[in-house]
Amino acid sequence: MAVKQISVFLENKPGRLAIFTDVLKDNDINLRALSIAEASDFGIVRFIVNDVYNAATVLRDAGYIISVTDVLALEMPDKPGAMADLVRTLGDAGMNLEYLYAFTATKAGSAYMIIKVNDVKKASEILNKNGIRQVDQETLKDI
Amino acid sequence: MNRYYQPEIECASQEQIRAWQSERLVAQVKNVWDNVPMYRERMEKAGVTPDDIKSVDDLKKLPFVTKDDLRDAYPYGLLARPLSECVRIQSTSGTTGRRVVAFYTQHDLDLWEDCCARAIVAAGGTNEDVCHISYGYGLFTGGPGLNGGSHKVGCLTLPMSSGNTERQIQFMIDLGSTIICCTPSYAAYLAESIIERGDRDKIKLKAGIFGAEAWTEEMRHDVEQKLGIKAYDIYGLTEISGPGVSFECSEQTGMHVNEDHFIAEVINPVTGEVLPDGEKGELVFTSITKEAFPLIRYRTRDICILSHKKCSCGRTHVKMTKPLGRSDDMLIVKGVNVFPSQIETVLLNKGYPANYQIIVDRVNNSDTIEVQVEMTQEMFSDSLSEVAAREKELVDGLKSMLGIYAKVKLVNPKFITRSEGKAVRVIDKRNLYKQ
Missing domain, CATH: 3.30.300.30 (ANL, C-terminal domain)
Structure with a gap:
């Protein structure tokens, strides 16, 4: 039950992020979640949107270098310690996380975490086995 | 076997070569001053007159000529003789802009062919050889230059031109070609084709004279091994005459510049300052004996190193390395x-x-x-x-x-x-x- 994440290459220069977010704004693209990883000269903006195809097309047309990656979206209770429990479970199951970012949404009582793993299918099985709820792309739209 | 085509010139003392160069340079500068308006304008601008040029040491006082100057002068702007005295035109490919056409009097063709003959003899050529020329013929200088040189040496000359590899190989076998002249990349292709056909034992090649494009030592070893030959480098440019401005000898460690006709300098491409032996810079040529299309301090844009070290082949003319790059954007x-x-x-x-x-x-x-x-x-x-x-x-x-x-x-x-x-x-x- 993977979710599509879009990653965008951005130079590390004043104003670049503003230009990029303007493209999203002008095309009425709403973000569900976003994170930025940065190296010294460039950054990678990773985010989840409702309509992946539309956003990818708009960004490519605007000249951005992007990649679409399968990630997993996990749901957890919105309370202290929830993330600790979840991360420990994953660690105990031998799952290595390449990166992650977490967010809360309008749905009361829940928080979410996007994780990138190298083997999505296997990770998904581990999550199911451990009773961790995964959210699909459609569900993400409504939370 | 003759080791040299013109031993009295090729093995002259460096003092003698300088004396020739000084005498010829003085005459050439006077010639262009009198006959080519562009040179006179440039020299006047630089505050130099022919009287200031007394020996080869004064060469550095003269302004440079660039490829752009040649293009601007197209077609007749740099001609130093009336067209009635010219007998030939050759031309560059013109891939980087307008073509450059070079004019030759009979004297100019003779000296060019002498230079090519020196290269062929340095590669072991004699009148017993069958010289197979697979450079293109036509406006391109490769074919005509080596063709003339081959005649002068007395080789049986095969004016094959380029292309039709099957026919090239068949002639090579049937007529017993011993020397092949072509671009190094075509030599590599020919070698592959000969081996593919299983004809390696049927060819009698002993030497190859390869030029007109950049090639590496690895390529040399590869072709030498595949064809069982010694591969010699040859350098030239249409602006100065064509192939044979410099050529490799048995030592295969650089190309002797035919200094009795062409003065070579290496300069710092940015400042124009003349650099000593052993330093890398842009190669500049002055053609001191040409009549129709003489060039004074022509910037080749090729980067190389000059060396006056004694060569084991006995030739005394300065040696240049293969072009090591281009100065255009160095x-x-x-x-x-x-x-x-x-x-x-x-x-x-x-x-x-x-x-x-x-x-x-x-x-x-x-x-x-x-x-x-x-x-x-x-x-x-x-x-x-x-x-x-x-x-x-x-x-x-x-x-x-x-x-x-x-x-x-x-x-x-x-x-x-x-x-x-x-x-x-x-x-x-x-x-x-x-x-």
């Missing part, structure tokens, strides 16, 4: 010569487009070089470490190509301007030569 960074083409090669090898910008700067008295490279869809990934690893791969590739560290900066596509004209590849912020 940079000196941390004392190392850097050509944008080298950087381009690394990028293409690693799968990046040849769209880049080089930024050279000086920080705390130390040069820095940054190569900005456009990120591509294929090279991008959501993983920071993967992108960083690719960046590192580029840094390593550049280090091994250039010999110095160059910072790599990955940038968004279209950031590097694709201007309508020529892309600005190099930004040098050092202002090293500004007064």
Whole structure:
């Protein structure tokens, strides 16, 4: 039950992020979640949107270098310690996380975490086995 | 076997060569002053008259001539003799702009062919040889030049021209070609084809004279081995005459410049200062014996090194290395010569487009070089470490190509301007030569 994440290459220069977010704004693209990883000269903006195809097309047309990656979206209770429990479970199951970012949404009582793993299918099985709820792309739209 | 075509010239003392050069230079400068308005204008502007040129030591007082000057003068602007005295035209391919046409009197053809004959004899050619010429014939100087030289040596000359490899090989077998003259890449192709046909034992080749394009020592060994020959380099340019401006001898460690006809200088391409033996710089030629189309201090844009060291072949004329690159856009960074083409090669090898910008700067008295490279869809990934690893791969590739560290900066596509004209590849912020 993977979710599509879009990653965008951005130079590390004043104003670049503003230009990029303007493209999203002008095309009425709403973000569900976003994170930025940065190296010294460039950054990678990773985010989840409702309509992946539309956003990818708009960004490519605007000249951005992007990649679409399968990630997993996990749901957890919105309370202290929830993330600790979840991360420990994953660690105990031998799952290595390449990166992650977490967010809360309008749905009361829940928080979410996007994780990138190298083997999505296997990770998904581990999550199911451990009773961790995964959210699909459609569900993400409504939370 | 004759080792030299013109031993009294090829093995003359360096003092004798200088004496010839001085005498001929003085006459040539007077000739162009009298007959070519562009030279007179340039010299007047530089405050030089023919009286100031008394020996080869005064050559450095004269202004340079560039390829642009030749293009501007197209077709007759630099002619020093009436057309009625000219008997031949050859021309450059004109791939980088307007063509350059060169004119020859009979005297000019003779000296050019003498130079080619020297090259053929240096490669072991005699009147017993069958000289197979697979350079193109026509406006291109390769075929006609070596054809004339081959006649002078007395070889049985096969004017094959280029193409039709099957026929080339058949003639080679049937007529017993012993010397092949062509481009090194065609030699490599011929070698492959001969081996494929299983005809290696049927050919009698002993030597190859290869020029008109850049080739490496690896290529030389490969062709020598495959064809069972010795492969000799030959250098020339239409502007100066054609092939045979310089040629390799048995030592195969550089090409002897035919100094009785052409004075070679190596200069700093930025300042124009003449550099001593052993230093790398732009090759400049002055044709001191040509009548129709003499050039004074013509900048070849080829980078090479000159050497007056004694050569085991007995020839005394100065030796030049193979061209080591082009000066058009050469940079000196941390004392190392850097050509944008080298950087381009690394990028293409690693799968990046040849769209880049080089930024050279000086920080705390130390040069820095940054190569900005456009990120591509294929090279991008959501993983920071993967992108960083690719960046590192580029840094390593550049280090091994250039010999110095160059910072790599990955940038968004279209950031590097694709201007309508020529892309600005190099930004040098050092202002090293500004007064």
